[in-house]
Amino acid sequence: MKIKGLRVDVKTGRVEEVFEEISDEEYQKRLEEAKKAEEEMRIREMIERKKQEILERLAREELIKEGRLPEAYK
């Protein structure tokens, strides 16, 4: 598997297209890593959203109990 890059030599300002060989195994590993990272991010986001919902609900209930928020906000 060849990966394509742009190499910029800052001394000369020259930009060249370069190709680098990586093994299929390495490429598969990278793809799996990408999939795993995306899945991890999705799960983290879902958990955070749920945490927010629970906290918001609890906060409303407490404020209503303390009489600082009308029942309509339940």
Next chain:
Amino acid sequence: MLHIIRAALRKFIQLEDTPNSYSGLAGKLFKVNSAETALEASTNTDSEIAEAVNVAANVMEKVAEVEVSSDCDYVEFTGLDGNSAWFYILLATAKNATSSAYDLYLYVNGDTDNTHYYTQQLRANDTSISGTRINRPTVAVLGENEGCLFEVKITKDPNDYFRFFSNVSRFTGSSVEEMIRSGTKTSTITNITSLRIQAQGANAIGAGSKFILFKARRA
């Protein structure tokens, strides 16, 4: 008489107040010496050139810029000297040309082994803020077919560890998100000689992506 002198002195190096030879001076400029009595070759250091053209030697300097003309996997800056520059700042606007979300990694000195880096990130999506630490040098995450803007500040710290932090704006409209990351390498380095921004997936740095690298110090 004049024509005899002209015939004898046809070359710059034959004058009395100039170097006697061009040997070893390829690419050099000439300047008046400190005694103001002759011309000498400049060493072409940034500070010397800055002084000659009357600009401050301590301004941030653009090192290189590149616009990606066709989709690629990485953009690499070589020929750097982090020991002289102290800090580099990378400004980038990148586009993911694929239909999968991919990380953009920042590798130093050709070390593309993700396990040699750690990154701590904070992600703000509306009121939801999440954090995580990952074993790879992610500076930005590109959503599928999405563009993003990011900047990365880069250095070798006084204990010789490679460090960076990045700030990313991603997604659009009511979905806009902020991501902040702090990263290091697990072992020390002696200098920063090259920096590579590499996408996790093939050809994920799309045409139209732009990168400008600045150095913070002129030596």
